[in-house]
Amino acid sequence: MATHPTDTKQDLEKILQEWDNPGQAVIPMFHYFMERENYVSPEALELIGQITGFSQSDLLGVGTFYQYFSFHKEGRHIIRVCLATPCVYCGGKGLLSALQKELGIGLDETTPDGVFSLKPAQCVGQCHEAPTLVIDTNIHNNVTPGEIPALLKQYREGKVSPQPAVPMGPPLVNEPVVFTGLKAKETLWIDRYESAGGYAMLREIMAAKDRTRIMNEIESSGLSGRGGGAFPMAPKLKNVMKNPKPHYVVANADEGEPGTFKDRYIMERDPHSFIEGMILASYAIDADAGYIYLREEYPHSYQILLKALDEARAKGYLGKNILGTGWDYDIRIYRGGGAYICGEDSSLLNSLEGKRGTPRNKPPRLSDIGLWKKPTDVNNVETFAAIPRILKEGGAWYKSLGDEKSAGTKLFCLSGNIRRPGIYEVPLGATLRHLIEELGGGVPEGRKFKAVLPAGSASSMLYPVQMDMALDYPTVKAAGAFLGAASLIVMDDSVCMVDLAFWMSGFYHHESCGQCTPCRDGTEDIHEVLQKIVMGEGELSHLEFIKSLGEYMRTASICGLGTSAPNIPISSIEHFEEEWREHILDHRCRTGICSMSRKKLVDFPVRRSRGLLADLPLFHPQEG
Structure with missing residues (x-):
């Protein structure tokens, strides 16, 4: 139920007083309307402007930067399906297709009855229980496509209440030392x-x-x-x-x-x-x-x-x-x-x-x-x-507690193709083998360990020959990668390394803030080239183009997003060149993941402003 305008104005004035200046109060005011109406209406925007003194163009300049704020009417329930790497490799694409089929809409669309809007999410921090979707503020983990109709029916009928604020997921898997x-x-x-x-x-x-x-x-x-x-x-x-x-x-x-x-x-x-x-x-x-x-x-x-x-x-x-x-x-x-x-x-x-x-x-x-x-x-x-x-x-x-190169322990997050995903506290300097095989139980039965992303999407990969490497910051850096937040995404031989590079390039293109040219244009160019390769339209010259452009981005980008964006495509080309040549010369993906066709392409949603119109460019993965 919408708040009475007088009460709304009083609420916004209270928010204004809670923060250090009017500018800092703007984002909390956006949250206020998103929680009540699922979007920031033109009338709400005008009221925020009156209270803060900012023009609507200034407010939209801030608000449209953030993907959780909408400035056109949304459905009664907003569904956000996680499209980050751990979810994608644990069934996220199938979950997205099932949602689109059941709802009859694509990403950034709303059902004709106004009940559901479907949106992408770029990691919701539930990686060890993937795939995940979020409906309003309710988090649903390990969801299968077959569960979608019944789940949506519950929301349609108003039978789902907000979840209580409790810890999500099982506790720390191994014995803690510090934590x-x-x-x-x-x-x-x-x-x-x-x-x-x-x-x-x-x-x-x-x-x-x-x-x-x-x-x-x-x-x-x-x-x-x-x-x-x-x-x-x-x-x-x-x-x-x-x-x-x-x-x-x-x-x-x-x-x-x-x-x-x-x-x-x-x-x-x-x-x-x-x-x-x-x-x-x-x-x-x-x-x-x-x-x-x-x-x-x-x-x-x-x-x-x-x-x-x-x-x-x-x-x-x-x-x-x-x-x-x-x-x-x-x-x-x-x-x-x-x-x-x-x-x-x-x-x-x-x-x-x-x-x-x-x-x-x-x-x-x-x-x-x-x-x-x-x-x-x-x-x-x-x-x-x-x-x-x-x-x-x-x-x-x-x-x-650590080794001579890095002090203390580290919380490691294990996800992807691993038998015992979860969070582990491990002394810095422990080996990759200890973490993946002894603690995580290795990859699923019948599969072979192929590579691991040691820092989520940001680092180059580590490989089977490096299983006895010490996981401390200097050692991993010397190997041409970095440990970062120690978010290890494990991949077995069911993963296509070209598809991994393609999906990661889409993620970085979507998340680039657009401030500096090397990152803004570089992430777009790499993604467009990779799009051609997974559609069966690639050329061998594209591989050198990716490497050359990637090195430029590493040198010239303002922040770590731009310098990290080419890491996975470049390391994939260097260590799995045979797979790339199969895609380009034989028009074949050995795992069957890549469409090798324009018609069947499932792409990452493009980066765009969350603007004022509901009929902005939409995203429709093709079936068949």
Whole structure:
């Protein structure tokens, strides 16, 4: 039911007061209307403009950047089918076809009765239970095409309620070392967290007002960023400290890399370890405010974090004069709008300021000029969540858990063609064989291990000859790949490596922010060439074109999206050239995945603005 206009205006004015300036309030206002009406109407846009002072063109310039915001009327229920790599290789394409057949529509269309709209999703963090689709905020995992008619019937008849905010998926598979809370089947709320020793380090350090101890232990632990960059945390904190105040701390919870779901596990199962770690890091640098930038695709995490933050405030761990120290500090959650690029730290800060999430040129470093052009520490959820245990056991203890090249443990996400998918805590330096065969159980029976993506879609592949490689940051980098967030997508011999490159090129073309020419045009050109190859229209010269253009993108792109985009196509060509030649010369795909025909092509949805018209270019995979 639509809110009365007077109430709506009051609600928007309240949102305006909650944020630092009108620009930062715009994205929360978009969320307000999406939650109530499934789109931002022209009337809503006009009202937002009146309250914030922004023109409609300015508002649309921000809003259409994010794929979760719609500016034309949608169905009563919005279905988002995950098209990221783990879901695609576990039946995602078949799920999409079943949805289209049952609904009679393509992507970005609405059924004639106005009940359902069908949209793509680029990883919803349920990779170990793929394939996945999301209806409204309800997450449905391991869905088969045969289940689609009955599931949609339930929604049509109004028999489905919003899911409760509980952890999704089974607990951590192996025995934890640092992240003991991940063995819980339910959320560890503050009473249980404190009974297990939670917040004890925060109370002890604040009683002594010992900021130096926090910094010393983090430095001696060798803790580095766990979101992909692996940059040591202590130097970032020290650089913020040396700059004039105000200081900000931002948690990057925009976990959008396909195959990655570790941060979601922390936020849903053990949120207070993350919150305590963030408070400790903030106290170390005398931060003035903290923000959690959370991806829109995590509705359960959002509700759980809201409650956990309220619990921390009620206990005096957040707010004014925390534990009698005279230090005022609070943490707020800022939800994104669905943009892979916002996982990049500077893009995230631009989005947090209420802008389009485009990356910044570096230097300057964010620890010098970050949020609101002030010194800012940005770190990953897993990084912050390790800090309480480091303070309890000591930095030397944590460092000893890894090998001589990389300190500590790492949460590894296993998905794809693997018998025991899930989340594992493993010491850095363990071998690829240990992770895939001993912990993950290897590939399904009757198949052969072909390759693994060690960092979701971002890295070049690792291969069977590298099974005894140590999984630490320098070793993987020396092999021409990188570990990133340790989201391992395992592939067996049922996977076509040309199709993998094609699908990944579509993903990057869709997710490019379009700011820099090498990435904007490069992702489009590579995808168009790969499209020709999988349709049976490729030429051998295309292979050199992909390599040449890819090297240019690696050199000239502003951020990691553009430099990473060509990694999978290039490594696939280098290590599986025979498959590429079969596609080009013999017009044959040995797995039968590639259509080798224009008529049968199933393509990734193209990147486009979520504009004002409902009849924008549509996507219709052909049957037969």
